[in-house]
Amino acid sequence: MVTVRREVGAVADAVWAVLSDGRLYPSWVVGATRMREVDPAWPGVGSQLHYSVGTWPLLLDDTVTVLACVPKRELVLRGRAWPVGETEIRLTLDERADGCEVVLSEEVRGGPGRLLPPQARSAVIGPRNAETLRRLAYLAEGDSR
Template identity: 30%
Template sequence: MAIRHQVIEHPPEAVWAVLEDPELFGEWVVGTSASWALDERWPQIDAALAYSVRLGPWSYEGRTVVRRTEPPRWLELEAESGRLGTARIAIEMRPWGGHTLVIVDEHPLRGLGGVLHAAPLDLLIQLRHRSMLPRLARTVERTSPKADTAGPPEKRSPATQVGG
């Protein structure tokens, strides 16, 4: 399974504020070049956002649907990727002192990805998450009002890696 976690030095509400903005997904989801809401209900259950992926001259548009939401604690998504099938992406936010422990659990769910799901695919997803979680932390840092976190400013960092 591809599970990874990271502490983000902002409260869960600040992380949630980024997750509930469909246009910000393109900033922190690795591989996505842009994202936008398909309806006004995001992130309510069955609401969807669209995303685009560009690789050189090629581009692809996919769709991600909310399957479970409990603000500011849970967001579970089903990302649709055409012939590759769908993936389940669960994002959990736990209060961690004045910060947030973000846990991402992603795995292929349906279609070709689900059929071919094996350890090498989990490794690729882990590598993606290794970049994605720090990008999420930077997006939260950029979009959140400045809060006085522990320690002087020169000793602060936007995120602290916990492992995974």
């Protein structure tokens, strides 16, 4: 499992507002390039986002599904980008006096990525997820100003 953390200068409500707006997914998730459809129940358990990854003309269309949701506290997702693979992503929010800490953990669950040694996975996933949290913070902090 690869875990990254970020202190965000916005309250958990502001971060959750970004996470719970499925249309914003490509704005903060590195690699997601367009939103094709947002399930009206997002981020309820079982709801999905239909998105694309990559750059035209090499786009992969797939989904992210909510596995667990505790509003303003935790969101667990199954991300797919077949034939590249499948991951489980856990985002947790911990309220602080001056904002909140966001923790993003990702575990490869299927596909060719499972063949990579853990250190190689960390070398790829860690920097990508650090940038993902930077973008999430930017959006949440902008909303809270």
